[in-house]
Amino acid sequence: MQEPRRARLIDVARRAGVGKTTASDALSGGGRVSPATREAVLAAAADLGYSVNTAARHLRGGAIGTIGIVLPEVVSRSSYYMAFTFGIVTSAAAHDIDVTIVSPSVSSGRSRPIRADGLIIGDPLSGDAALPALMSSGIPIVTQEHLPDDIAGTPDGVLWSSHETAMLRLFDEIDVTGARHPALLVAPDATDWSRQLVSGYRQGCAARDLDPVIAPISFEAPWHEVREATEKLLQTHPGTDVIICGPDSSAIEVVAVLGRMGRTVGDDITVVSCVDHPSLPFLTPSITSIDLRPRDSGVACAELLIDLLDGRVASGTDVEFPIDVVARESTAQPLRVRR
Amino acid sequence: MQEPRRARLIDVARRAGVGKTTASDALSGGGRVSPATREAVLAAAADLGYSVNTAARHLRGGAIGTIGIVLPEVVSRSSYYMAFTFGIVTSAAAHDIDVTIVSPSVSSGRSRPIRADGLIIGDPLSGDAALPALMSSGIPIVTQEHLPDDIAGTPDGVLWSSHETAMLRLFDEIDVTGARHPALLVAPDATDWSRQLVSGYRQGCAARDLDPVIAPISFEAPWHEVREATEKLLQTHPGTDVIICGPDSSAIEVVAVLGRMGRTVGDDITVVSCVDHPSLPFLTPSITSIDLRPRDSGVACAELLIDLLDGRVASGTDVEFPIDVVARESTAQPLRVRR
Structure with a gap:
């Protein structure tokens, strides 16, 4: 069931005149936000009847309350993926959702099921042996960047940049x-x-x-x-x-x-x-x-996945994420x- | 039940003549490891009968296969906590365990139970309203740094630095x-x-x-x-x-x-x-x-928690983690x- 009149994070952000990342920061208690901005975001949320707890209620009806992140192996020292991950965490926090970093061993023969309502796959790698199983797992998936040609399947959402x-x-x-x-x-x-x-x-x-x-x-x-x-x-x-x-x-x-x-x-x-x-x-x-604005990109991926899970956007949605030199x-x- | 003869990550690391972080990297496919070092670690693991999959089997008997991280709110742009978190992820991956970043909203009235076999609390903050509930949740807890005086309870393990x-x-x-x-x-x-x-x-x-x-x-x-x-x-x-x-x-x-x-x-x-x-x-x-060697500190926290969960170290263990100027x-x- 869609609930089209329920306020989304983007509505709060627009009303407060800030970006989604800043709105997430303000709602989740993030510290890089000035007191005036935080007040504006909280006021906008109050005006629109938005609250962190109700935002995720639909998603969480019988659900796990966790979104998973699958990153390329070998990235644990990458400042890019760290910022991306913490962007997802900030956004998820604004929806009262946890974030599980799925063990990289996923690709070397994991048998345990993935416990997550949805998955974000960062930079799907060509030839990654784990991807086919994930793509056919039935778990809603947002990829950051399009799948390489050698991986079959269609993600529910794609956030890509030129x-x-x-x-x-x-x-x-x-x-x-x-x-x-x-x-x-x-x-x-x-x-x-x-x-x-x-x-x-x-x-x-x-x-x-x-x-x-x-x-x-x-x-x-x-x-x-x-x-x-x-x-x-x-x-x-x-x-x-x-x-x-x-x-x-x-x-x-x-x-x-x-x-x-x-x-x-x-x-x-x-x-x-x-x-x-x-x-x-x-x-x-x-x-x-x-x-590449990794933190904002993490926020955008999380928002896209949550919107998909909540039925507010349709499966097959592609979103271009702007980057600059x-x-x-x-x-x-x-x-x-x-x- | 203790299984004292089963090889631990530290045993593999010592035999290969490397640190635990490097051993984790090599076992989980981390990319900052030279081929020679990786080979040495894999050889040591083979000699000792250590494998990523068996290492966590004990822990995972009926368990969730996830350890949770609770970070102070407001840290999502901190390079320190990012490196710390990814240290935990790397180490967990070497045990085939996932890592859940518990939403910062934990402290603003979360009702959902935390699904994790154990928790790592990074830098417990004085006056943090979420900590008392976590400390009495029954979930095994490792804190990085000692609890501030105003928070009651005793963590199962503490990793601290001078x-x-x-x-x-x-x-x-x-x-x-x-x-x-x-x-x-x-x-x-x-x-x-x-x-x-x-x-x-x-x-x-x-x-x-x-x-x-x-x-x-x-x-x-x-x-x-x-x-x-x-x-x-x-x-x-x-x-x-x-x-x-x-x-x-x-x-x-x-x-x-x-x-x-x-x-x-x-x-x-x-x-x-x-x-x-x-x-x-x-x-x-x-x-x-x-x-502060945050990545190594994350690895050390994860190893301490996993050793606690596996019954290889006793509750109440304090470990000093060396830092330097x-x-x-x-x-x-x-x-x-x-x-």
Whole structure:
């Protein structure tokens, strides 16, 4: 049964003139909200008859009161997935719902059923042996990014971003540096995200008549792999003048490798990142990157899943989640041309 | 029933010559582990007959297969709690156990039972209305840090660190700068952590015959509160020459405030932090801080809880978790004395 007149979080957010993340923070007691904003959100919730406890009542009629998160294995040091997860937690808290992080061992032969009313799958990985079983489990599923082509099934909801477009925006910033030899450090076919990055990269190169150079690396490469891939890239393509770093936090290691080689970022070579990281604004120079807004993305995934579970949106809903490039010092001025 | 001869994660780690976190990573497929290390861990596990699936079998006889995490409200942007949480997730994965993040609304009137075999409470907060009910829920509980005095009950396990000693170590680094007017930005009575910081700070001041100045601030203060507290501190105590930042990530904002006031960190004033943050090594100057090793701490909490649930350690176990100071540029040389 639909209850179309019951207020949703988005209604509260709109009435208070804030975003859904801020509304979630205010309702769940989040601390990054000013007292005035919190008051406005609580007033809007009161006006609309919205309360944390009633919001999830429908969902929880006989249900578990938990949504599950399935993340790619190997992400436990990723600041991106941490922020994404805590965005989901904040949003779920605003609905009085718990969040279960499903053990990564799900993919290595878990027999126990998953106890969750719905699942959010972050970045479904190509070839992930766990995904087919999850897709056919009957549990409502929201994926962040589309399923890779090799995984059968249709999620009930998809939250996706245009990383292709973001990559082209990154090229606009790279143009400021005059760089003509870009190389992309990426796991080319790992996920729809990386597939889009490669596609955008090839388009950006083609539009500028540049030779694409793709340095393959794991989806979440450990430091030593980033180091080795960077060293190898600079041996095989010594003229590289901008390294576009795919994996989360790899830009930090690439900058460190360049430093150890006696190169200065912003001199005759520069670095940009496809995933922003809390450190990148503080590196010298600060690093231009794509801000994937992971916390807001977690909130949006949770809201989409809860709306699906509550029957307020239809299965098969696709939602585009906006992302953008943050231009910083690493692309602020022309590079010195190497002699 | 105890099964003393069954191999534990720590046995595998010792045989492979690595730490428990690395062993967890290797067993759960974590990606920051080199192939050689992973092989060594898997070999040690095979030698000892340890497997992820059998490790948790005892615990899971009729149990839920989930451990819960209760965090202070208001922490969803804290890099500390994110790393702590993902440490727990990694460790749980090595035992084929899920992790449920219990909604912060637990403290604002949750009626639903908590479905978890055991709970980890991170930094129990003084006055937290949810804690008494949790402490008497009958669910086995490990707290990270001791309960504040105003909360009744005894956790089954406590993982604690000596923040008092770490603060005294921080003073040793501050001594290098010659600073004589330290101020501590902290929520004095929020948790056992902050209580220890204040105690260590007073001892450090007393040993050097310095006047203690405590600038009170919320446990996890939003940016604007950090800014206001810093500005107020410098108005009321303009001679302050080192700001010791308590709340996670507050040092970043304190450095920014000083910059906007035209002050240079490392000139006639400096900054240190009681919680390390991924950005602090990259600030100019880099910021000396206490490394609380949150990810390892999460692993240690999970291992303690699982050992308790499996009956391998007795209820009432206290474990000290080592932490240390990371000396960086902000305390590397003497400050210029203000005229």
